[in-house]
Amino acid sequence: MAMQPLVLDKQLVRLKLNGRWREDAVADNQLLIDYLRDVARLTGTKAGCDGGECGACTVLVDSDPVLSCLTLAVRCADRSVETIEGLATHGRVSALQREFHEKLGTQCGYCTPGMIMAAEALLRRNPDPSEGEIRTALSGNLCRCTGYVKIIDSVQAAAGAVR
């Protein structure tokens, strides 16, 4: 008798994406970033490097910051994944999004979705972070435009607004 394959090449994956459950047939070798951009058509999440160096692809998995370019999509089964598209409610941007705009925390914008998701993870755990804590939380995110000062200002302003 032929051995049954242990796992099929594609698995039916059920996950919560930006608050809504969905189900897709996902290939075992698909990375979360490609699933988000190509399958779910959420192109807010960016790819800025060839693996793990830049933070542009940061999303939240069960509220933890995770690099979607190093994550297999099938490993997100039954979990909650959040991207930049999930932050606005009823067409209104979140405090972090607003302050990145107001305080010029974004210039070209390429790093911004990752920056905001990394900052979102921080503020959920720690609504009143020190500057040092903000720097640590964003240490894995590269920005080639702003020089980071305005980004830290934006996160501080958002924390103040939420308080």
Next chain:
Amino acid sequence: MSELAPLRVARPRDVEAAVALRRAENQSRYIAGGTDLIVNMRRGIRRPKLLIDLTGVEELGDVSVTQRGVRIGAAVTLAQLAAEPDVSTRYRAAAEAAEAIAGPGHRSVATVGGNLCLDTRCIYYNQSEWWRRANHYCLKHAGTVCHVAPQGKRCHAAYSGDLAPALMVLGAEIEIAGPDGHRRIPLADLYADNGRAHLKLMPGELLLCVHLPAAAPPSTYAKVRLRGAIDFPLAGVAVSLAMADGTVAALRVGLTGTNPRPFLLAETESFVGRPLDADALARLDKLVQKQVQPMRTTLASANYRRLAAAALARRLAARLAGI
């Protein structure tokens, strides 16, 4: 290359099933956080047909404290480890090392086991497929010549995990599960002095957990790196020091980032029974310089890394001695 080659992912529930899967498929690999392995796969260095995901194995996932010490499961994440109150107070070097690894987006999934089994690193190796092909593949992967030391037949890629030296100065032992059952060895014995094959694991073997003894002396860890925010160590040093009546009772120095394996500095017994004064610190500096073997595997020069390792050892020992 960004897309991964076709593969299957298996998610065993227990260690026996994981080991059996690994044994049944030659071209398989364990995966934990994936923050080292997936990078190498995207760069075409590793092409496993089957990934055996260890994060579903319950017994690998927790930290437990007993009278005999602490047991840290191999799939405990670095974020979890650094936040563990027992670890940050009693095993300071381990918490400091965990916090100094990569960024928050890595540490939320990166594991203790993955860090200890981290591949060795070199500027000619940690590159994209086209870069390595254009430069002629090197000895470590697909090539025949080492670009760092072309005369030799050895790979000098440096082991660059931060946790190993910290756990070593704390007297860590590891438990390994394999087809023939379990074995327990000092952490230092996991490693071989060979950049191409630095792990002494038999086919199918997997790291189960780390044991730390209940009584550990005060310890600390520091590293130098190129990118201040997040980066692998150019040199990383852990020190543990017990003093009694103004003299050294026990001194251990663990080193990483300089040799193909992390290691405990030899001959530290010679400090026991003497004060840790300026003379002793100068001697420690020399000892480190003699035993590290940095090669040109990073963008910083080998000599800089040698001096940096020695300076860190001296500084950390002085700090622990309160001078």
